[in-house]
Amino acid sequence: MKxxxxxxxxxxxxxxxAQSADSVVLARFFSTALTKDKAYxxxxxxxxxxxxxxxxxxxxxxxxxxxxxxxxxxxxxxxWQQDVMVPHWVRGxxxxxxxxxxxxxxxxxxxxxxxxxxxxxxxxxxxxxxGQLAKMNPADIGGKIVFYNxxxxxxxxxxxxxxxxxxxxxxxxxxxxxxxxAVGVVVRSMxxxxxxxxxxxxxxxxxxxxxxxxxxxxTKAAEQLSESLAKNKDIRFYFKTSCQTLPDxxxxxxxxxxxxxxxxxxxxxxxxxxxxxxxSESAQDDGAGVVQSIEVLRLFKTLGVKxxxxxxxxxxxxxxxxxxxxxxxxxxxxxxxxKHIAAIESDAGGFTPRGFSMVATDTLRTQIKHRxxxxxxxxxxGSLDNVGAGSDxxxxxxxxxxxxxxxPDSQRYFDFHHTGRDTWENCNDRELEMGAxxxxxxxxxxxxxxxxx
Amino acid sequence: MKxxxxxxxxxxxxxxxAQSADSVVLARFFSTALTKDKAYxxxxxxxxxxxxxxxxxxxxxxxxxxxxxxxxxxxxxxxWQQDVMVPHWVRGxxxxxxxxxxxxxxxxxxxxxxxxxxxxxxxxxxxxxxGQLAKMNPADIGGKIVFYNxxxxxxxxxxxxxxxxxxxxxxxxxxxxxxxxAVGVVVRSMxxxxxxxxxxxxxxxxxxxxxxxxxxxxTKAAEQLSESLAKNKDIRFYFKTSCQTLPDxxxxxxxxxxxxxxxxxxxxxxxxxxxxxxxSESAQDDGAGVVQSIEVLRLFKTLGVKxxxxxxxxxxxxxxxxxxxxxxxxxxxxxxxxKHIAAIESDAGGFTPRGFSMVATDTLRTQIKHRxxxxxxxxxxGSLDNVGAGSDxxxxxxxxxxxxxxxPDSQRYFDFHHTGRDTWENCNDRELEMGAxxxxxxxxxxxxxxxxx
Numbered sequence: 001m002k003x004x005x006x007x008x009x010x011x012x013x014x015x016x017x018a019q020s021a022d023s024v025v026l027a028r029f030f031s032t033a034l035t036k037d038k039a040y041x042x043x044x045x046x047x048x049x050x051x052x053x054x055x056x057x058x059x060x061x062x063x064x065x066x067x068x069x070x071x072x073x074x075x076x077x078x079x080w081q082q083d084v085m086v087p088h089w090v091r092g093x094x095x096x097x098x099x100x101x102x103x104x105x106x107x108x109x110x111x112x113x114x115x116x117x118x119x120x121x122x123x124x125x126x127x128x129x130x131g132q133l134a135k136m137n138p139a140d141i142g143g144k145i146v147f148y149n150x151x152x153x154x155x156x157x158x159x160x161x162x163x164x165x166x167x168x169x170x171x172x173x174x175x176x177x178x179x180x181x182a183v184g185v186v187v188r189s190m191x192x193x194x195x196x197x198x199x200x201x202x203x204x205x206x207x208x209x210x211x212x213x214x215x216x217x218x219t220k221a222a223e224q225l226s227e228s229l230a231k232n233k234d235i236r237f238y239f240k241t242s243c244q245t246l247p248d249x250x251x252x253x254x255x256x257x258x259x260x261x262x263x264x265x266x267x268x269x270x271x272x273x274x275x276x277x278x279x280s281e282s283a284q285d286d287g288a289g290v291v292q293s294i295e296v297l298r299l300f301k302t303l304g305v306k307x308x309x310x311x312x313x314x315x316x317x318x319x320x321x322x323x324x325x326x327x328x329x330x331x332x333x334x335x336x337x338x339k340h341i342a343a344i345e346s347d348a349g350g351f352t353p354r355g356f357s358m359v360a361t362d363t364l365r366t367q368i369k370h371r372x373x374x375x376x377x378x379x380x381x382g383s384l385d386n387v388g389a390g391s392d393x394x395x396x397x398x399x400x401x402x403x404x405x406x407x408p409d410s411q412r413y414f415d416f417h418h419t420g421r422d423t424w425e426n427c428n429d430r431e432l433e434m435g436a437x438x439x440x441x442x443x444x445x446x447x448x449x450x451x452x453x
Numbered sequence: 454m455k456x457x458x459x460x461x462x463x464x465x466x467x468x469x470x471a472q473s474a475d476s477v478v479l480a481r482f483f484s485t486a487l488t489k490d491k492a493y494x495x496x497x498x499x500x501x502x503x504x505x506x507x508x509x510x511x512x513x514x515x516x517x518x519x520x521x522x523x524x525x526x527x528x529x530x531x532x533w534q535q536d537v538m539v540p541h542w543v544r545g546x547x548x549x550x551x552x553x554x555x556x557x558x559x560x561x562x563x564x565x566x567x568x569x570x571x572x573x574x575x576x577x578x579x580x581x582x583x584g585q586l587a588k589m590n591p592a593d594i595g596g597k598i599v600f601y602n603x604x605x606x607x608x609x610x611x612x613x614x615x616x617x618x619x620x621x622x623x624x625x626x627x628x629x630x631x632x633x634x635a636v637g638v639v640v641r642s643m644x645x646x647x648x649x650x651x652x653x654x655x656x657x658x659x660x661x662x663x664x665x666x667x668x669x670x671x672t673k674a675a676e677q678l679s680e681s682l683a684k685n686k687d688i689r690f691y692f693k694t695s696c697q698t699l700p701d702x703x704x705x706x707x708x709x710x711x712x713x714x715x716x717x718x719x720x721x722x723x724x725x726x727x728x729x730x731x732x733s734e735s736a737q738d739d740g741a742g743v744v745q746s747i748e749v750l751r752l753f754k755t756l757g758v759k760x761x762x763x764x765x766x767x768x769x770x771x772x773x774x775x776x777x778x779x780x781x782x783x784x785x786x787x788x789x790x791x792k793h794i795a796a797i798e799s800d801a802g803g804f805t806p807r808g809f810s811m812v813a814t815d816t817l818r819t820q821i822k823h824r825x826x827x828x829x830x831x832x833x834x835g836s837l838d839n840v841g842a843g844s845d846x847x848x849x850x851x852x853x854x855x856x857x858x859x860x861p862d863s864q865r866y867f868d869f870h871h872t873g874r875d876t877w878e879n880c881n882d883r884e885l886e887m888g889a890x891x892x893x894x895x896x897x898x899x900x901x902x903x904x905x906x
Contacts, residue, residue: 031608155484157832157887192883352805352862354833379610380807383833409805409862411883430645430864434610 022448026379026441029299033437036302039295040429042070043288043350047281047424054110054278055318056088056249063274064252067290067315071256074297078259081252084328086318087111088249091278092242095215097186099228100235104221105196107279108241109170109187109203109214110321119240120145120184120213126229129169130176142181145237147229148173149188149222152414158386159410160348163190167201174214175206185214186237188222192414196220199418200277202321215239251275251317253325258297260309260447267310268443269343269400270296273319273326273392279420283427284413288350288435289390290315292406295436296443307447309341316392319347326392333399340400342446345390346439349416350432351408355383356442359394359403364451368402372445381438383407401451406439475901479832479894482752486890489755492748493882495523496741496803500734500877507563507731508771509541509702516727517705520743520768524709527750531712534705537781539771540564541702544731545695548668550639552681553688557674558649560732561694562623562640562656562667563774572693573598573637573666579682582622583629595634598690600682601626602641602675605867611839612863613801616643620654627667628659638667639690641675645867649673652871653730655774668692704728704770706778711750713762713900720763721896722796722853723749726772726779726845732873736880737866741803741888742843743768745859748889749896760900762794769845772800779845786852793853795899798843799892802869803885804861808836809895812847812856817904821855825898834891836860854904859892 033039046053050062064081071079089111096119097106108114122145127133129150133141148169152162166188173185189199196218205211217225228235254274260266272289276282293313300307317325333340344356355376358365369384376382389403396403408431416422486492499506503515517534524532542564549572550559561567575598580586582603586594601622605615619641626638642652649671658664670678681688707727713719725742729735746766753760770778786793797809808829811818822837829835842856849856861884869875 030610034607034610154487154883157483157487159883352864377836378838380836382835383830385831411805411881411887428864430607430612434864 022375022445023378025305025444026375028303029440030379030434030437032299032302033295033433034430037429037433038298039291039433039436042291042294043283043427043432044424046287046290047283051281052278053274053276053282055086055251055275055321056246057278060251060275060317064254067254067274070294071254071313074256074301076256076258076297079256081254082328082332084251084253084317084324085248086251086324087322088246089321090244090246092244095239095241097215097237097239099225099237104224105198105218106186106215106239107198107200108243109216110200110277111203111245112174112214112241112243113211114242114244115184115213115240119238121236121238122183123234124225124229124237126226130172133176136180138180141177144182145184145186146173146177146182147186147225149226151188152192159192159414163414166190170201170216171204174203174212175209178209178212182212184212184239186217186239187214189216189219190414190417191219194219194223197419197421200279201418213241215241253317253329254315255312256297257310257312258300258307260307262308264310265339267312267338267340268446269312269314269340269393270439270443271314271316271392272346274315275318275320277320277418279418280422281424282422283424284349284416284422285418286319286347288427288432289346292346292350292432292436292439296440299436299440305444309447311443311447319392323391326395330395330399333396340396341451342402342404343393343396343400344404344406344439344442345393346406346435347390348405348410349408349413350427350435351410351412352431353381353406353408353435353438355381355407356404357386357388357407358384359387359389359397364402371449376441379438379441381441406435408435475828475898476831478758478897479828481756482893483832483887483890485752485755486748486886487883490882490886491751492744492886492889495744495747496736496880496885497877499740499743500736504734505731506727506729506735508539508704508728508774509699510731513704513728513770517707520707520727523747524707524766527709527754529709529711529750532709534707535781535785537704537706537770537778538701539704539777540775541699542774543697543699545697548692548694550668550690550692552678552690557677558651558671559639559668559692560651560653561696562669563653563730564656564698565627565667565694565696566664567695567697568637568666568693572691574689574691575636576687577678577682577690579679582619583625586629589633591633594630597635598637598639599626599630599635600639600678602679604641605645612645612867616867619643623654623669624657627656627665628662631662631665635665637665637692639670639692640667642669642672643867643870644672647672647676650872650874653732654871666694668694706770706782707768708765709750710763710765711753711760713760715761717763718792720765720791720793721899722765722767722793722846723892723896724767724769724845725799727768728771728773730773730871732871733875734877735875736877737802737869737875738871739772739800741880741885742799745799745803745885745889745892749893752889752893758897762900764896764900772845776844779848783848783852786849793849794904795855795857796846796849796853797857797859797892797895798846799859799888800843801858801863802861802866803880803888804863804865805884806834806859806861806888806891808834808860809857810839810841810860811837812840812842812850817855824902829894832891832894834894859888861888
């Protein structure tokens with residue numbers, strides 16, 4: 001019994017000692033990120049030098065060059081670009097819309113065709129999402145504009161859950177309405193609050209169904225349209241867009257890595273996406289994720305933490321409207337036999353970090369929580385129960401042990417997401433930097449201890 | 454052995470079942486708070502109907518009446534006011550200041566005397582906090598203005614730690630500088646960022662030392678003053694204030710309670726402070742804490758959760774510049790033999806909740822974590838390691854088992870704290886409401902299971 005107790009005590013002592021040494025490293029990640037301000041200054045460079053970065057745009061090309069340059073300045077073992085062909089959609093002129101003759105704020109949804117030159121003017125039928133459309137009589141819809149007006153469900157603590165529940169009307173709204181003979185769709189912006197900023201985002205077509213133009217309307221204008229319809233169902237809505245899809249363009253993922261000293265063949269991949277929507281400089285979505293990932297490497301270098309495994313940053317192209325960059329990277333990794341033990345994206349905004357969402361076996365999740373939750377909790381980043389990973393790294397399913405995503409506070413994300421408000425000034429420096437430190441902490445633990453047995 | 458295992462399994466099953474039932478209640482607190490929006494609408498009423506609420510002011514008197522009215526509307530068992538005499542300091546005319554002749558943003562510190570009518574014009578000596586002052590030669594300070602310019606240390610994750618480290622120069626700056634013959638003090642605002650908003654806050658005098666006027670300067674102007682001094686130490690600073698302290702005034706704590714069904718004699722007290730500084734309507738500090746506390750009672754009523762113990766809301770008067778309300782309540786509770794098992798304040802802003810800081814014995818803290826951390830973690834409010842409680846409830850030390858404070862995310866707090874920017878519009882509805890749900894959750898668990906054995 002005595003020797004058993006001794007072993008337990010020895011184990012606890014060793015374990016506490018290790019945790020305490022790790023705790024010191026994590027604390028240094030946080031204090032260094034918070035005082036050096038490099039991630040925030042990198043974000044300023046991306047936002048102000050490149051502007052918006054829609055796939056195929058000049059801003060996206062500038063961002064490829066800039067991020068290559070930033071990575072090259074870090075004295076890494078390799079920095080390279082990976083070719084990827086991307087969709088090239090352009091918005092054209094500023095959109096116009098009005099309820100009867102009163103102007104309202106809209107924007108075309110990404111991927112939509114434009115309207116005829118004279119725009120579209122038609123009666124409107126309002127539905128609360130696709131479910132309600134499916135119950136309608138096609139005769140009531142033919143020749144009309146379908147107005148999808150399902151708001152975010154405020155009951156969810158996590159705003160991404162509200163988004164997940166409502167976003168289907170944006171993605172599939174045009175193809176579903178076209179089946180019923182609608183001439184266009186107006187979709188309530190995917191937003192938490194009532195304001196006058198329309199939120200763009202990707203929509204889809206089905207090649208077997210006629211394509212009709214789709215726009216997002218600000219939540220304030222959506223409320224106004226709904227009230228107007230309640231008073232008079234015969235009002236007419238007008239909108240005009242000139243967006244179009246050009247031939248695919250060549251672009252790049254940008255990659256940089258620190259080689260591992262003991263297991264260089266094992267890769268821990270971290271990343272964000274370099275492309276963005278075109279209504280703003282897109283600081284939160286996802287300049288933040290790119291600069292946080294870069295900052296992880298910088299923190300390792302600055303603090304002299306030498307990784308055992310290879311830590312690779314990938315700035316993905318085309319997350320927003322095609323996911324070609326993520327697919328290309330995964331395809332290459334698979335073909336090349338690259339051994340990924342973890343792929344962690346930051347694409348939920350540069351807000352105060354809470355933990356990590358994961359796509360992992362129950363065994364692995366339990367093991368990660370058992371080993372590291374107490375330590376991560378000291379830094380208030382121990383929330384490890386959410387399921388999910390960034391959409392770029394989800395392409396790695398099946399060829400990577402752990403897929404994960406930085407899980408920041410989500411309360412303000414949908415005030416900025418895909419709007420003209422997603423600016424550097426609307427990103428808090430400290431929240432952003434703490435997210436970088438959180439990623440560095442998780443990467444450090446995975447690198448030091450590995451995953452699995 | 455078998456029966457032992459059986460007991461363990463039975464215990465685990467019962468415990469899981471209880472936790473799952475509790476989890477349902479907590480989830481309802483959150484979804485109800487997030488969808489009903491009552492806390493945010495109460496906050497609007499306090500901010501817009503009463504304005505700023507400095508002790509002794511008309512705004513404070515209006516807030517007493519309004520909160521009494523809100524509590525009375527909730528069909529509680531009792532609502533009452535508790536007399537309290539409070540200091541009555543008034544700011545007077547808008548302050549003026551300039552570096553040489555260039556105007557800069559300042560405000561008088563609370564409790565300061567005013568300057569002579571013509572203001573004070575003098576040379577400036579810059580120090581990084583009280584420690585540096587103590588090393589100075591008095592001959593270098595006599596007749597000058599001492600400029601305390603110790604910035605927040607950005608290395609702290611918790612911004613309250615940076616505040617705690619720097620705030621001593623605000624509190625004791627005038628009395629220490631006066632010992633050396635200074636004629637006035639200018640204190641760098643207690644702020645996270647460089648901006649042009651001066652932050653007021655309480656300062657103190659020592660009756661045995663001459664009183665000199667004290668003002669806060671915006672961080673932007675502090676940087677400017679420091680740069681000017683680096684170029685030319687002979688520049689002169691001018692400031693003029695007309696603040697003064699009037700005789701103590703009568704005011705009130707406002708109290709409302711739901712009687713417990715099983716142990717009405719055991720009180721769980723929750724609260725915030727009703728008074729505020731006078732530069733804004735003071736939404737975060739501490740309208741938020743008052744409306745969140747009220748919302749706890751409302752959530753219990755709305756969801757039909759009948760407490761076993763008495764849940765009492767206290768809206769304290771005079772936290773900002775005297776703490777008379779907190780002291781009075783504790784004195785009354787002691788004299789009355791009121792049995793408090795917990796006193797929980799919200800006075801750290803209406804930001805996304807992370808958990809609760811506590812003043813508790815190690816045994817009690819361990820027990821609380823052991824019992825409830827897993828459950829609170831599901832709602833991302835399981836951070837229970839911080840030490841501290843709100844300054845109003847700290848008066849209850851020794852007569853209450855657990856002192857605690859809602860622990861919200863602190864990153865943005867010192868952008869608003871004690872400035873003209875602390876407005877309702879700068880408080881996020883969902884963050885505020887989740888804080889109320891977090892308080893309701895903690896109160897629910899303490900009420901249902903008690904504290905201790």
